[in-house]
Amino acid sequence: MKHQGKHPGGNLTSRMEFVLLGFAEVPQLQWFLFGLFFVIYMITLLGNGTILVITKVEPALQMPMYFFLGNFSFLEICYVSVTLPRMLVNLGTQRRTISLVACATQMCFILVLGATECFLLAVMAYDRYVAICNPLQYPLVMNHKVYIQLVVASWISGIPVQVGLTFQIFSLSFCASNVINHFFCDISPILKLACGETFTIELMVYVAAVLFVSDPFLLILISYIKIISTVLKLPSATSRAKAFSTCSSHLTVVVLFFGSAIITYLRPEASHSAATDKVLSLFYTVVTPMFNPIIYSLRNKDVIMALRKLLGK
């Protein structure tokens, strides 16, 4: 890019390092936070790992819904592993520098995996919609080929836009400071450090957020409105309760994840404060991946049965 040629002038991007402040404003809590996030990371790996294993090995769970669930757990493991290990190293060693390349790589993975998460949650809502609203057509609509295609599409369709966006963001020049007041390389803390015109980029971020966050969210909303109106018409109370229990767990994950992501990425840049950004992003990077397996398994009889079997062996 052009800026490589104009080093003598401004020393603009010659600093090839950022500093990730993390939770530096509470120095007395560093070891506590280290312990806390370490435990959270272990719970997330163990919980999602267990779901991944049982959806693969348990014959009773060989259905599209559990294939999506297993793949979602796998995604959550990847997603937390992009932010938490780095954060633990920062907290444990108190060395907070991160190279520009590492920072860009981290952002790129977060955006790509975040888009995958949005799409996969939408696919899972659609799956429930077909199963509950068109049960007779379900085996036809959700055949092996279709559900594999839906998952593959969820994984790859975010890649070109998100890689492009990351590339655009990191070709800005950073002259204000190199201190990122956040615990990972997210968009808004990085944009704060850029100098010159950032309006175009902010607009691109906004469009991407609408595309990858709001659209799946609307799809999920529509699916659930249809599901709920169908369920309310079911004759027996037990079948209503069963349909609601499979959907309510999914809906809990959706509200937690999309709620925090929408507030973070669709708010105007000016209204961002570092403290609220940190707390909000903890929800979609750390809290949802940890609670996802708990929410699903505690509310799902098939998963609990499979767990019992696994532990009994």
Ligand SMILES: *[C@@H]1O[C@H](CO)[C@@H](O)[C@H](O)[C@H]1NC(C)=O
């Ligand atoms: C989830 O789906 C993606 C895309 O098809 C695939 O690469 C990955 O291996 C799957 N993971 C699991 C655990 O099924």
